[in-house]
Amino acid sequence: MKINTLWNNTTQWFTGTPERALEQAYRAAEKIKDIEEQHFGGKKVSAESGNYGISVVAYFTTEVKRYLQKINVNMAVFKTSRLFLSLSEIEKSPADRHNYGDDVVYILDRLKFIDQIVERYHNFNIENGKLSPQTLEYPVSSINETTIRKRRPKDLQRKSFFDVQADDEFQKMNSASQKTGVLPRSLLKTITRIRQEIDPQSGETEKKVLNQYRTSRYKTALSIKFILMLIIIPLLVHQLTKTFIFSPLVEKYFDQNQEIVFINQSLEREALEELRGYEESMRFRGLMGLTPKLSQEETETQLKEKAAELSEQYRNLGTNAIANVFADLLSLIAFTAVLLNSRDEIEIVKGFIDEIVYGLSDSAKAFLIILFTDMFVGFHSPHGWEVILESIARHFGLPENRDFNFLFIATFPVILDTVFKYWIFRYLNGISPSSVATYRNMNE
Secondary structure, X not given: OHHHHHHHHHHHHHHOHHHHHHHHHHHHHHHHHHHHHHHOOOOOOOOOOOOOOHHHHHHHHHHHHHHHHHHHHHHHHHHHXXXXXXXXXXXXXXXXXXXXXXXXXXXXXXXXXXXXXXXXXXXOOOOOOOOOHHHHOOOHHHOOHHHHHOOOHHHHHOOOOOOOOOHHHHHHOOOOOOOOOOOOHHHHHHHHHHHHHOOOOHHHHHHHHHHHHHHHHHHHHHHHHHHHHHHHHHHHHHHHHHHHHHHHHHHHHHHHOOOOOOOOXXXXXXXXXXXXXXXXXXXXXXXXXXXXXXXXXXXXXXXXXXXXXXXXXXXXXXXXXXHHHHHHHHHXXXXXXXXXXOHHHHHHHHHHHHHHHHOOOHHHHHHHHHHHHHHHHOOOHHHHHHXXXXXXXXXXXXXXXXXXXHHHHHHHHHHHHHHHHHHHHHHHHHHOHHHHHHHHHHHO
16 A cells, blocks of 8 residues: 555656646746846846946846756756656646646746746846956956967857956957066056046046955955865765765675675785784783783683774774775765856956965065975975875775885976976966065075
């Protein structure tokens, strides 16, 4: 009886999937319509449709984008489920629909409404409401020829909210590392700032400064939020999947195969050395009279107890290592998914990091460069790399390979040092020559 009830409930849920997905898409479209009517006079969400600042427009744009994504997902579910279910099989939940014709009218009305909303945002770039490069004020170093070259044709046809307004503006802007002038850029910036401060049209200048401040605050909050997401989501996925999925499965497998104690010879050698040390310590304490002298049977009993304890300990290490492999794989997938679905946020974070890095003083830049180079490629770095490699091997339950460790330590820091020097020569030398000079003086 319970099986029949479960089967009926499952069948009803499955046959109701198209209508349920359509209803969710319809509600998301209604949410967008409510935003337009309540805040933008029934017009499309943009800066021209309402007298709002950049932060407010950005907030409503994010909401619209979220609802559009929900519409796309539910419409995909609706179309896919319709391939397996005929229209007559759709669940009849509303009381005012009693026949096939009512179903058709009901579905068509919702589809028309959804199409009307989606059509407004077909090219979802929020014209006139998106942030231009001047408003965002990204560091010039973050907008270079490489960025322009890597823009895909698809991105050129469908620009996102945080993309620039036109490609011509991108082509007019050169990289800071390739742009040189007669006067230092710092002096030119100071002259420009003084000219803006004594500008007679101070009202427009104040408004521009306020908009820049709001944009900077929004960028900072969004960047910190995105960085925290990149850290928290993979860690959360790792802990949840490891605790509730992979660890129970691996433990069940080990319980069914009691002969498996060690997953590699390295762990077995560690256990044997620990058992041997325990036996020698026990005999030493007995010979010194620190503990009562034990008979052969008592000694064997204590050794068996210690062996059982070590067996359980290293079995747990093995199950934990195997669970780490699968949990880390899912964490990597979650991390990649966040990156793929957050291209706009990545551009903002890149600009945010560039502002911080290139906004540091010359001595601070030189100090950080020396710190990182000495830490990862300096004289004492091989010891640190050896600890890192051993920790990674233990985390995944891999046997320690000294030859691989020595080969890695002999090659990877050299490659990393080459990358550091190339970055200093290629980019930092053109952007901040004084930082390079300070770095050389501090390094000498």
